[in-house]
Amino acid sequence: MYVILVYDMGQKRVGKMLKLCRRYLNWIQNSVFEGELTEVQLKELLYEARRIMNEEEDSLILFKNRDQKWLDKQIVGVERQSTDDFL
């Protein structure tokens, strides 16, 4: 499935969250990631994320899509980082 992940963390935990997400998804903007994940990978990611988060204060939002082709992505202004496979 194709996932867009955004989070809002307390300052102490935000770095950890960033590092975790980088392992699974492409960074596109501060606190925003996107990429293709399998069911298991998503479970792994959420399990790890829960251990980092303070669920009383922090939030993590997932937008799930069955396939990237159903997602119409529009960028206004600067593209902070592309998700291209050719670099």
Place this chain on the structure above:
Amino acid sequence: MKQTKYLMNPGRLSRQDNTLKFTPVDEEGNEGQPRFLPVEQVSDLYIFGSLDANSALYNFLGKEGIAVHFFDYYEHYTGSFMPREYLLAGKMQVEQTKHYVSTKKRMVIAQAFVEGAACNILRVLKYYDNRSADRRKANCLPESIATIEQLLASVPTAPDVPTLMGIEGNIRQTYYSCFDAILGETFCMDGRSKRPPQNELNAMISLGNMLCYTACLSMIYHTQLNPTISFLHEPGARRYSLALDMAEIFKPILVDRLIFRMVNKRQLQPSDFRMEVGGCLMKEGARKRFLQEFDASLKETIKHRSLGRSVSYKHLIKLECYKLQKHLLGIDAYKPFKAWW
């Protein structure tokens, strides 16, 4: 599905926070904005630019099971970093060797590879024969198709592997002689030349074949097969010859059709190439486009007949490895993949 990443620009790849970080470096040594590659999404890396890396990175890649394939300045495949085998199966290895040692058993598999390759070649030629029927009157395609069909008929009676390789060579030669008829005037074939390729078309074929070969190698790595023991090609030292065998079957569908498509749609022009001493090279931008198209065609899916679901061409290569495994273990006779569309 995990993705192949292509590193076209010079830079430094390093391990950071248990994931991969690529920092582009320009000629003056200035570092650009680093890009993090999600390690969980990477299946293998193709390196075309010059890359700085240290052993910590390779240890990490090895642990994650990510193969790295290297290509030199002239786009030749130079080698791979293969992680430790993780799917070890002694029984498989023994069976594979047994099938190589026994001439009779080896011939069965080698014949299947040639048969598969020839059938796929015919499929490509017939498609273009159909299309050109009304466009151009004088055409050599039907003749060549007949020749290849004749050669294909002689495959089951071939007495040994060198003869089989000879037949295979003749099929390819006839096939390559058709390229001019399919492609029109922009590029001409003028015989197959490699190491280095002498003209534009040969440069495309060389690059495409290389990519097909490495794709096969990457897929073989994810099965229990040993990539060094081959059946059609003679297993040599320091090369993964089973990937060459596999590539035979997929080259016509993956590489040649891609070349025809890109040339006929004018995505590649003579100005995309430059002649160097003794050879012809594809320019940077054209190479990137070629790679992108190749990657896209690997991801393209088809409805598989016996599985009844859609599979990508990349997965099709893996299924081919599974079929070979079944044959080696005596579960099911190996029938080569033949395109049916």
